[in-house]
Structure formats: structure tokens, C-alpha cells
Amino acid sequence: NKRPVNAIAQASVTGHGTNVIQGLAVSLESTALLGEYPWPRFAMVENLQQTGLGMPGLTLLGSRVMRLPFIPHTALPHELVHGWWGNGVYVDASQGNWSEGLTSYLADHGLAELRGRGRLERRDALIAYRNHLHTTTAANEPSLSQFRQPHGRAARAVGYNKGMLFFHMLRMRLGTTRFVEALGEIARTHRYQHAGYAELRAVFEKHAGHSLEVFFDQWLRRGGAPxxxxxxxxxxxxxxxxxxxxxxxxxxxxxxxxxxxxxxxxxxxxxxxxxxxxxxxxxxxxxxxxxxxxxxxxxxxxxxxxxxxxxxxEAPAVIGELLARLGAAGKARAVLPEAVEASVRARYQAFAAALGVPLADGVPREVGLDGVLILGRDNALLDEIAAVAAAQGLRVGAPGSARRLRLHDRTVPRDSALLAALRIEGGGVVGLVDLPAAGAAARVARLLPHHGRHGFVLFEPPDWRTVERGAWADTASxxxxxWPGQLRSEVPSGHTPMLAPGGRR
CATH class of the missing domain: 2.60.40.1840 (Aminopeptidase N, middle-beta domain)
Incomplete structure (x- = not known):
């Protein structure tokens, strides 16, 4: 894999260059198991348009995209691995686009596994998939063999999330050594050729030593999941x-x-x-x-x-799950505090409109709080969820205009904006939004889709940048x-990272 690597960017990106180079170094080292890189060089090129495109030997990243701190550890390795899958071995689209699932598994999941976060990466992929199910059913969901391009979140949930888990289950069936050996054979024997799931299956069956017909058929041809x-x-x-x-x-x-x-x-x-x-x-x-x-x-x-x-x-509430509930047809609504001032109403009305959620002055008792946005820290609805919020890490103070909020061990400043997704009894999700100024509404609403994996996000004035984000602690599943008289403990992972030395078994 000794190929020249180039970064072509404006001078203003140089302060970010070390982070980019480190990300490339880790990615190149971790992809060594795939064999020789199929192209003479790899170039990362800055684009004035905000793209994230992978082409043979090249990834074209938008100027703002390139400067995001997580890009060297997410999009960049993803596009690098596409050099093998999609650009090196071409996709036979008539059988479905397998390259996004495999690339996500080797790049996004592989590097997460190296950092000790493989379990969380898989959990988050399943949660993202479940969130998509709030707006569809197995009957009208495309199968993996029908996935072509990631047009929209629903398609991504199938092609990326379900596709990633498909290859993980295949690795679990074969064992890591045989799985990696099969990938190497596919990369060598189908380079610069079109291949579909049938061609992949033939190689995996050769290394497995038995038929994989039932496995491939049920996961490729059926929509939904059990x-x-x-x-x-x-x-x-x-x-x-x-x-x-x-x-x-x-x-x-x-x-x-x-x-x-x-x-x-x-x-x-x-x-x-x-x-x-x-x-x-x-x-x-x-x-x-x-x-x-x-x-x-x-x-x-x-x-x-x-x-x-x-x-x-099975997992703490996350903002992505809340947004999925809000996007589903039915009872989703944003609820204002009682006797709210006109300026505050306008602020929250703008926020709710940006999310496409109707504004309301209350929630009928028979409807419940699942899929509801509680607007403002002085909202009386907070008293109804105070106990479950405290159990997750958000402490709600006494009612009134001076109500305090404590996020874990720190007080949330009154001039900061907060959004939190909280699990309520019965498994539902409720959101809390506290916007102290009109300028926060549009900015916070625009940033929320980027925080889908987080349980809470804190924004600070005057530019409402993200200063803290995180997830709630795991609870019993x-x-x-x-059994009675015993304490719950975490299960140690049973996997060795695939990309780590000695990770094949």
C-alpha cells in the first residue's frame, strides 16, 4: 500500500492539516488487510461546493466539510476504503449496492472498534435504523438487494446501517480470519470488474466451507428486521x-x-x-x-x-430518536409554558416551525408525553418527568421562573440553550428545549440533525456554538x-478488533 498521498487545499486549512494527516495515517494502516490499493495515488481535494464524494484515487470534500473536526476519522477513511469497494470492485447495481454497507463496516465500524467503541457503533446503527421505522414498515421498506443510492435518511438506514450489520453478521459466521481472507480474494479477483451479492456470496461460501444461501436470502430479500x-x-x-x-x-x-x-x-x-x-x-x-x-x-x-x-x-434516548418521533404522523407537538410572553411564544414558534412540529398550549391526558417537545425550563410539564429525568442525569429544580437545571454535575446557565431527549415510562421519548434568546432558535434547529447520536446538547451565546454534548448512561435492557440479590454489571466484549494486530480469529 505504498502509494503517494496528497492533500490539495487552500492555505487556510493548514491548521487542520495535522489532524487530517493523522486520520489518513490511521486509515492507511488499518486498510492494509485489504491488500494493494487499487489506484496509483490517493488525493484529498478541497471543493468550494460542500461535497463529500469518493472517486477512483480521489475524495472531493467541501471547504467547510474538510474543517469539521470529526471528518479525518469518519468521512475521510470512508472515502479511502471506497477505493477498494465501489471504485476498485464495481457494484453490479442490478443486485443492489453492497459497497456502502461494506465500506461503512470496514471504515466507520472498523475504526470505532479499534477505539473500543465497536459495540456502541453497532448499537447506534440499530437505533438509527429503528428511528427510520417510525415512518415506514417492513412491508414498504426496500430490501438490501433493492438499495441503490442513499437518497434520504430512509435509504441510508437500509444501505448503510442494515448493510453494515449484514457484513458484521457474516464475519461472526465465518470468523474474522476467513472473513478477511474472503475480502482479499474479492478485491484481487474482481478488481476493475462488476460484482454483485451473488459473486460475493460465492467467495464467502468458498471460505466458509458451506452454503450461505439461507443467510443471504433472508437478509437481502426481506424488508424490515425482527x-x-x-x-x-x-x-x-x-x-x-x-x-x-x-x-x-x-x-x-x-x-x-x-x-x-x-x-x-x-x-x-x-x-x-x-x-x-x-x-x-x-x-x-x-x-x-x-x-x-x-x-x-x-x-x-x-x-x-x-x-x-x-x-x-435497550438504549438511552437520543436526539435522533426524538426527531424521528417528531417526524412521524400523529401526536407529536411542541408545548408552551402557561401564560407565556409574546416574545417567548414567537421564539419557540420559530423553533417548532423549523422542525415541522405544531405548537400547542397543553397535552391531552389521554395522549401522553411520547413524542412531545417541552418548551422552556419553566414549563409545568417538567414536573411530570422530573423523576425519570433525574435518573438519566438531568435534575429539574423547583417550579417557577428561577427553576434550575443541572446536567450531571453542572448547572445549566440561564443564558445557554439546551436540548435533551429523555426516556419516559413505557419506552417513549420526550424532548426538553430551553432557548434563552430569539437568535438561538434557527441555529439550534439547524444543528440538531448532526447530533442524532447524542442525548443532550448545550449551546452557548452569542453564536450558539456547541459547548457540550453527550449520551445518558446505559440502563437495564x-x-x-x-436475579434477586445481585447487582447489574456490564458484559465484557467478546470481540477482538478486526483491524488490530492479531485481530483475526
């Missing part, structure tokens, strides 16, 4: 050993998928975690598992290894069971 439910887990003593009896159900599908379902069982002191894979090929299946020590905690799919529609309580 949702898993854990039923009735219990444990029983059996002589000197223990048994765990559980049932796993797959729902929201017409016919059952054939799934490899990882589970983790924490055993009594000194025995650690027992990691296993269960075969689920029926709508609902019962399992009896034996252990040499007392089971204390059970988690289904702890690493988010399966392409599925996650349960609402509906796919998790802790």
Missing part, C-alpha cells in the same frame, strides 16, 4: 449444577428468521461470564442451559451483533435479567 423479546427466564438447582430456562421470541415479522443469538450469563464469584450462541429459527423458542456455578445475570445479544429492531428501553 425484534427480540426475552420471556420468563428462571434458574433451577440440579444437583451440583444449575439450569437456566428461558424463551426468546422474534416479533414484527411475517415468518421467522434463522438467527445466531449470542447470550451472556454471569456466574457466581470467580466463574466470570459464560458466552454462548443459541440458534433461533422459530417464532418463539425455549432453551434449557446448564452451568457449573450459580447464574446471577443473563443478557441476550449483549454486543448488538444481530441485525434487529431494538426494544425502546428488556433483553437482560438480573
Amino acid at each position: 425484534r427480540l423479546r426475552l420471556h420468563s427466564p428462571r434458574r433451577e438447582r440440579s444437583g451440583s449444577s444449575w439450569q437456566v430456562i428461558l424463551e426468546i421470541e422474534q416479533t414484527e415479522i411475517a415468518t421467522a428468521y434463522s438467527l445466531d443469538v449470542p447470550i451472556a450469563v454471569r456466574l457466581s464469584s470467580g466463574h466470570g461470564w459464560d458466552l454462548r450462541t443459541l440458534t433461533l429459527d422459530a417464532p418463539r423458542q425455549r432453551y434449557v442451559l446448564s452451568f457449573d456455578a450459580e447464574p446471577q445475570q443473563l443478557v441476550v445479544d449483549p454486543d448488538f451483533d444481530i441485525m434487529r429492531n431494538p426494544m425502546p428501553g 428488556p433483553l437482560e435479567h438480573v
